[in-house]
Amino acid sequence: MTLREFVKQQMEQVFSALKAGNPPPVGEYDTTVLKECLRRAQVQVGTTRYAPDAITLEFIFQDPSLGPAVLSVRIAAPEPIVYMPVPDWVIEDVWQGDVTGSFRFRSEAEQLLEAFREQVFGAGNRAHFEKPDLPKRRD
Numbered sequence: 001m002t003l004r005e006f007v008k009q010q011m012e013q014v015f016s017a018l019k020a021g022n023p024p025p026v027g028e029y030d031t032t033v034l035k036e037c038l039r040r041a042q043v044q045v046g047t048t049r050y051a052p053d054a055i056t057l058e059f060i061f062q063d064p065s066l067g068p069a070v071l072s073v074r075i076a077a078p079e080p081i082v083y084m085p086v087p088d089w090v091i092e093d094v095w096q097g098d099v100t101g102s103f104r105f106r107s108e109a110e111q112l113l114e115a116f117r118e119q120v121f122g123a124g125n126r127a128h129f130e131k132p133d134l135p136k137r138r139d
Contacts, residue, residue, distance in 0.1 A: 027075040083128035
């Protein structure tokens, strides 16, 4: 199962329970916040945040008289999550939305691949989860 499939499955499972007025069947959440959220009439899916070991799903509850409330549900990931930045060689040759790649000497390509491997699997990858400007998914 891919990360995208995992998130979709968890999102659907939790969203269905919340729409029925039930607590999330998986994950960790604040029960006090849940009680306050369930007082509201409508629930909608919010953003998904990633951590190296979990995903956090946000659900927004709306009610005209009470205002909005947000419930965060943290779900442990079945395996580690890594951030995969766009490699430098892809950024260099993108034209009108098409990623076409670029030509390199083999030695240069090996250096680029090693640098990319370090970005994904090295100690610095964890810092990507702490950046406030990281993209968030809305599935």
